Amino acid sequence: MKNPMTGQMREAPVGFSWTVFFFNCLPALFRRDWGGFLIMLVISCLTLGLSGLVFMFIYNKMHLKGLIKDGYKATSASADIDWIEQRIGVRIPRDTAAAHAPAPAVMA
Numbered sequence: 001m002k003n004p005m006t007g008q009m010r011e012a013p014v015g016f017s018w019t020v021f022f023f024n025c026l027p028a029l030f031r032r033d034w035g036g037f038l039i040m041l042v043i044s045c046l047t048l049g050l051s052g053l054v055f056m057f058i059y060n061k062m063h064l065k066g067l068i069k070d071g072y073k074a075t076s077a078s079a080d081i082d083w084i085e086q087r088i089g090v091r092i093p094r095d096t097a098a099a100h101a102p103a104p105a106v107m108a
Contacts, residue, residue, distance in 0.1 A: 001064075001072040002095050010072060012064045014084050020056040024049060033063055061088050068093060 001012045010031075019027040025040035036059065043051040073095035074081050085092055 001067050002075045003070065003072050004095055005071055009075075010067055012067055012072075013060050014064065014088055015060060017056050017059045020052060020059045024052045024055075028059065028063070031063060033066060036062055036066065061090065064088070064092075065090060 001010045002008070003010075017027065020040075025037055025044055028034075028037035028040055040051070040055055040059070043055075068090070073093045075095050081092055081094065
């Protein structure tokens with residue numbers, strides 16, 4: 001994912017979150033998802049960590065929606081994005097400028 005305004009790139013995994021499975025709310029902290037971290041931390045404290053059993057299934061989708069809300073767009077216009085959209089039920093905006101940009105030169 002790329003923010004066209006700032007040029008900043010971020011990864012947005014989809015599906016089950018193994019990192020949340022193993023580390024509970026810490027992946028949100030490492031991804032600089034402050035809102036997600038706070039929500040997960042508070043709920044985790046209230047449920048004595050059991051909320052991680054739910055967040056491991058929904059956190060990656062929450063993070064992706066947050067990136068889209070912040071203006072990030074997918075940098076690839078491949079069919080994989082169409083499949084991901086159908087799988088998770090979220091429309092992912094595409095960065096059309098990146099799709100039409102020339103490929104970087106490869107040094108031999």
